[in-house]
Amino acid sequence: MLMAPALLAMAAIVFYPVISTLLSSFFEMNKMGDWVRFVGLGNFSSLFADKTFWVVLARSVFWTVVAVALKTLAGLGLGILLNQDYRGRGIIRTLIVIPWAAPVPIAAMIWMWTFNSQFGLLNHFLKQMGITSRPPAWLANPTTAFWANLTVDVWLGIPFMALAFLAGLQAISHEYYEAAEIDGANSLQRFSYITLPFLRPVILVATLLSVMWTFNDFNVIYIITKGGPMNTTDILVTYLYKTAFLFLDFSHASVMAFITFIVLLVFSLAYARLYFKEG
Amino acid sequence: MGSIRKTGQAVAFYGISAVSLFLLLFPFFVMLSTSLKQVGEVYSTPPTWIPKVVYWKNYIEIWQQYPIGRYISNSFFIAVTCTILNGLLAVPAAYAVSRLRFAGRKMFMYMFLVVQMFSPVIIIMPLFKLMAVWGLLDTYQSLIITNTVFTLSFSIWMLSSYFNNVPVDIEQAALIDGCSRVQTITKILIPIAAPGIVTTAIYTFISVWNEFMFALTFISRAEMRPLTVGLYNFIRLWTINWHHLMTGAVIGIVPIVILFMIAERNLVKGLAAGAVKS
Structure with missing residues (x-):
C-alpha cells in the first residue's frame, strides 16, 4: 500500500495529538501535562467563567473579520490594478510578492523595529509627512499595539489575495467586456455585472483560506507583542500557547485547543467542499 | 480627448502602484538601511532614512559575535x-x-x-x-x-x-x-x-x-x-x-x-x- 507510510506518520504526529488534546480537555492536568483525574465538563465551565477568555475570544473574531476584510479589499484593488495594461506591471507584480515570500517570524521582527517609538522609521515618516507631530508609542499601549499587529497581519496577507484575484481576473474573457461596452454599460456596471460574478468563486476560496490563516496568526502577535501589554493583544492561539507553556495550565489550554479545532474544522470543511465542487 | 484620458489613467496607475509598493516594501527598506548603519546612527534621533556612512562591517560582526x-x-x-x-x-x-x-x-x-x-x-x-x-x-x-x-x-x-x-x-x-x-x-x-x-x-x-x-x-x-x-x-x-x-x-x-x-x-x-x- 503506497499510502501506508504517509498515513502512519500522520497518525502518530497529527491524529494522535489531536485526539489527545480533545480528550485532555475533559481531564484535570498537572504542570507536567499528565492526566490527574476525569472532570467531565469542569474545565469548560471554569474557563467560561474566566472573563479574559471571553475578551480574547471576542478579540480573535474582531481581529479575523477586520483583517480579512482589509486584505480582501486591498487585494481586490491591487489585483484590478495589475490586470490593467501598462508598462512595468510585470516588475510590480514580482515585487509585491515579497511580503508573502519573506519568512513571517523574521518579517515580524523587522516590523517590531519599524514600530519603535524612538528610533523607528515609521514614526519618523509620520512626523516628516506632517501627519502627526506626536506619534504614539505603538507597542506600549493596548489599542495601538492591537492595530500595529493587525497592520502586519494585513500586510502579510495582501500579496496572496492580490495574486489570487489577478489569476481570477485574467481568466475572464475580454469578449464579455467588449459586448457590454457596445451595449453601453459604464465601468461601474461592467464591474458589478461581469467582474464580480466571475470573481465570486475566487473571492470565496481566498477569503476562506485567509480566515483560517488570520485566525491562526500566532507568529506575528507572539513575536511583536507576545500578547501584551497584559494580554490585551492576545488572540485565541497566542493565549492558548501562553496558558500552556508559560502558565503551565494544560487543562484550560486544551479546552481552548478544542474550540480552535472546531472553528478550523468548520472552515476547512467549507473550503474542502468548495474546492471539490468547483474543481 | 482620448489621449488626455489615457495620460490621466497612466498617471493614476503609476501613482497607485508607487504607493502600494512603498507600503508593501517599507519594512524591507528599514531592514536594509538599518543593517548598514553603525550603532551610533541606529540609536540617534531623528532616525535617518539612508545610512550616513555605509557600514558593511555588520555583516562580518554578526558572524563573529x-x-x-x-x-x-x-x-x-x-x-x-x-x-x-x-x-x-x-x-x-x-x-x-x-x-x-x-x-x-x-x-x-x-x-x-x-x-x-x-x-x-x-x-x-x-x-x-x-x-x-x-x-x-x-x-x-x-x-x-x-x-x-x-x-x-x-x-x-x-x-x-x-x-x-x-x-x-x-x-x-x-x-x-x-x-x-x-x-x-x-x-x-x-x-x-x-x-x-x-x-x-x-x-x-x-x-x-x-x-x-x-x-x-x-x-x-x-x-x-x-x-x-x-x-x-x-x-x-x-x-x-x-x-x-x-x-x-x-x-x-x-x-x-x-x-x-x-x-x-x-x-x-x-x-x-x-x-x-x-
Whole structure:
C-alpha cells in the first residue's frame, strides 16, 4: 500500500495529538501535562467563567473579520490594478510578492523595529509627512499595539489575495467586456455585472483560506507583542500557547485547543467542499 | 480627448502602484538601511532614512559575535532533511490518490485538504509530551519529524494535482511493455511531473525554514536553534542590537524570497485552483 507510510506518520504526529488534546480537555492536568483525574465538563465551565477568555475570544473574531476584510479589499484593488495594461506591471507584480515570500517570524521582527517609538522609521515618516507631530508609542499601549499587529497581519496577507484575484481576473474573457461596452454599460456596471460574478468563486476560496490563516496568526502577535501589554493583544492561539507553556495550565489550554479545532474544522470543511465542487 | 484620458489613467496607475509598493516594501527598506548603519546612527534621533556612512562591517560582526552560522546550518540541515523525507513519503501517496481507484479515495483527498489547514497550536501540547517521552527535546529529530509530517498533507495534495495532469496513457503503454509499477513512477511519472515536484519541494523547504512555534517549544539549547528562533532570541536580550538583528534578517530573508519567487506562480494556482478556471 503506497499510502501506508504517509498515513502512519500522520497518525502518530497529527491524529494522535489531536485526539489527545480533545480528550485532555475533559481531564484535570498537572504542570507536567499528565492526566490527574476525569472532570467531565469542569474545565469548560471554569474557563467560561474566566472573563479574559471571553475578551480574547471576542478579540480573535474582531481581529479575523477586520483583517480579512482589509486584505480582501486591498487585494481586490491591487489585483484590478495589475490586470490593467501598462508598462512595468510585470516588475510590480514580482515585487509585491515579497511580503508573502519573506519568512513571517523574521518579517515580524523587522516590523517590531519599524514600530519603535524612538528610533523607528515609521514614526519618523509620520512626523516628516506632517501627519502627526506626536506619534504614539505603538507597542506600549493596548489599542495601538492591537492595530500595529493587525497592520502586519494585513500586510502579510495582501500579496496572496492580490495574486489570487489577478489569476481570477485574467481568466475572464475580454469578449464579455467588449459586448457590454457596445451595449453601453459604464465601468461601474461592467464591474458589478461581469467582474464580480466571475470573481465570486475566487473571492470565496481566498477569503476562506485567509480566515483560517488570520485566525491562526500566532507568529506575528507572539513575536511583536507576545500578547501584551497584559494580554490585551492576545488572540485565541497566542493565549492558548501562553496558558500552556508559560502558565503551565494544560487543562484550560486544551479546552481552548478544542474550540480552535472546531472553528478550523468548520472552515476547512467549507473550503474542502468548495474546492471539490468547483474543481 | 482620448489621449488626455489615457495620460490621466497612466498617471493614476503609476501613482497607485508607487504607493502600494512603498507600503508593501517599507519594512524591507528599514531592514536594509538599518543593517548598514553603525550603532551610533541606529540609536540617534531623528532616525535617518539612508545610512550616513555605509557600514558593511555588520555583516562580518554578526558572524563573529553570534552563532549565526550555526543557526543557518541548523535551519538548512533540518529543512533539507524534511524536504527529502517529505518527498519520499508524499510521492507514493500522491501517486496512489491520483492513479489508483480505491474505496475511500475521495475521503483521503478531503482529509489531506482539511489537515493542511490545522493549526500547530492545536497539537503542540501532546507533541511536546511525545518528544519529551521519546527523549527528543533539543534534537534535530524533533523538528525533522514534526515538520516533515506537518507539511505532508499539503505536499500530497499539490503533487496529486500535478500527477492528475499527466496523461495516464503513457504509463499504461509502459505497463503493457512490461514495466513494473515502481518503474512507471520513477521512469515516467516523476520526470514528466518534475516541475511540480520541484515546486512542492521548494515550498516544503521554505515552510520548514520559516517554522517558528515547534522550534520555540522543542528547542532550548542555543546551539540547536534554527535561524528563526535564533534571531528571535536577539529580542529577548536586555539590550537589542537592532543593527545586527536586521543584518541577520537580510541573511535569513533574501535566499528564501528568491526561492519563493521561483515556486510562487504554481502555488497560487494550487491554492485557488478550483476557483480559477482557465
